[in-house]
Amino acid sequence: MTYGFMAGCSLSSSKPQRVGDAINYLQQFYPDLAVIQACCGRPTRMIGQEEKFQERFGNLTQMIKGAGVDELIVACQGCLRTMRDEDRFMTSSLWVKMAELGLPTQCLNKAKDSEVVFSIQDSCPTSQMTEIHEAVVYLLKQLGYGVAKSRLSGQNTLCCGMGGMCGVSNPNLSHDVAQQRVQSFKTDYIVTYCASCAFAMGVGGGKAWHLLDLIFGDVVQLGDTPTPSALGNPVKAWANRYQTKRVIQKS
């Protein structure tokens, strides 16, 4: 069985270092891990160009098969949803995988002295994949963080504001949705497992961390603020994307 890993566009554009961390982690279990940096084409589909999307997704499928991958571990919920809708190769969610494989020992309970309680922004493309929601809660508890319940979570989650290309086609609405989403949480500390969601929560005035930062980065304490997302800065985002490519090639 050959495993592959794909981070997806938004994570590659915002956190090259965390892509590297995820690869290192997975390589401990799968030394022959293949790594793909590519785009699933979901935005193409979402703006209504279905044929073009099919062409792009076909190319991606060939790339994955050409790399000899039997099962692709995916960090992005948009990619995962698109791949499962198309159903041309086997996929798994990075978060479910991490819950199954177990966190590195040095991560366990590392936040036990932190009083931060996180609200989870569940990604909308995978709103019906409940195993992911469970895995994320499990991982947070393994890290030692408190988790607040929210009415609009799990299957009942709401979009962060960036879904459906709304951020591009109707930035005002996208901003209002992000703000509403931030205000819907009972705690000031938000965790997302999608880089776009993390960016959106910032746009909406919230403090959001990406789950990979909680796993591989410093413990978050009361009063901490997250580093602003690079997704708000196109030059930085494309530079990061290129940087991620280098990280993969050197991994």
Next chain:
Amino acid sequence: MQYSKKTTDLAAEIVTQCTACGRCMKDCLFLQNNCETPKAFFEKVVQGQEIESVVPYSCLLCGHCQFVCPQKLQLDAAFLSMRQDLMAQQKQLPLKALKGVLFHQKFSTSALFTTVKKSGDKK
């Protein structure tokens, strides 16, 4: 606007089945801003009334509505189908802002920003 059969069918399904219970609207700003009820909105689509392009392009395609809808109606599928019609029927992009998405997608799938490290490839 002449919608495709697929769009009209999806819209007609919503018109017949939607009971205007309002559950989908409770937490969706997009619907709150753009319609009285999904039933009323998609009646306009069935009748081929002019609807600004920005409306279908503002749905977040998040699927929350389908989860809370007692009829499990797929409003997102209908809005996506409207987008497909707009793309297919117009010579220009339905919204200028979408140029950014075309650009983004072209680069995202280009050799410059993609790479494959095959299984077992060493550093």
